[in-house]
Amino acid sequence: MKKKELGRFSDASYLILSSLSSGPKHGYAMMEDIRQFSGTQLEPGTLYGAISRLEKQGWIEPLPSEERRRPYRITTDGAAVLREQVATLEQVVSVAKNRLSALEGL
Amino acid sequence: MKKKELGRFSDASYLILSSLSSGPKHGYAMMEDIRQFSGTQLEPGTLYGAISRLEKQGWIEPLPSEERRRPYRITTDGAAVLREQVATLEQVVSVAKNRLSALEGL
C-alpha cells in the first residue's frame, strides 16, 4: 500500500493509536485494550515493534516510566494521522458494505 | 496482527476483495477502482502479489482470460471473509472515532 504523506500504516499502528486516544497506556495495557475493542491479539513482537516505530515517527511519545511500565501517549501529529486514517477506513468500509449487499447470493 | 481463522489480512487483500465485490475485474481495473474508492495507489508488485495469494487461499478465482487480461471474481468464501473483516473494521472505526472526539485539544 502506498500512502504518500504518511508512509506505511499498518493494522498494528492504527490499533495502537486508537488505543492511546482514550488516554496514555503502557504496552501491556494496550494489548489488553486492543484485544477487547478489536478482537485482535497483538503478539509482543508485533506490538513493541510497532510502538518503537510510532515513537520514531513522533506519533506517540513516552511518559516517565512507572516501575517497570513504559507508558506512552498519542501526540498531536499522531491524532491527526489517526483522524485521516479513520476517515479513509470509513470510506472503504462504506464502499465494501454497499457492494457486498448488492452481491446476489454470495 | 493475528487473526486465527483468517491468516494474515492485509490492506491490499481487503481492498481487492472490496473491488471484486462490485463485479469481476482484471488486475489493472482493480488498481483503478481501488485508487478511486480508497485513494490508495497499489503498485504492481503489491497488487499482483496480493492477487496470487488471494487466489491460492480460494478467496478469488480466475475467469477465462480475455486477450491479455486476467480477470478474477470473488468467491463465496472470499465474500464471507470480507464481510467478517468489514464488521471488525467498522467496530474499530467506531471506537477510534468516539475516542478521538473525546480527545481534548489534540
Place this chain on the structure above:
DNA sequence: AAAATTACTAATTTAAACTTAATAGTAGGG
C-alpha cells in the same frame, strides 16, 4: 511458597510490500 499474571526484551524466521524496470499490445493524434 508456588503459580499465575504482568510487562517487556530479544532473536529468528517468514512473508508481504515497496520500488522499479522491463515487456508488449492497443489506441489516438498529428
Place this chain on the structure above:
DNA sequence: CCCTACTATTAAGTTTAAATTAGTAATTTT
C-alpha cells in the same frame, strides 16, 4: 503511419513488518 500514451502484466531486488517463540523478572494471587 509513426509516435506517444495508456493498458496490462511479469519479474527482480530490497526493505520492512509481522509471526513466532523464548526468555527474564517483578508482582499478585492462591
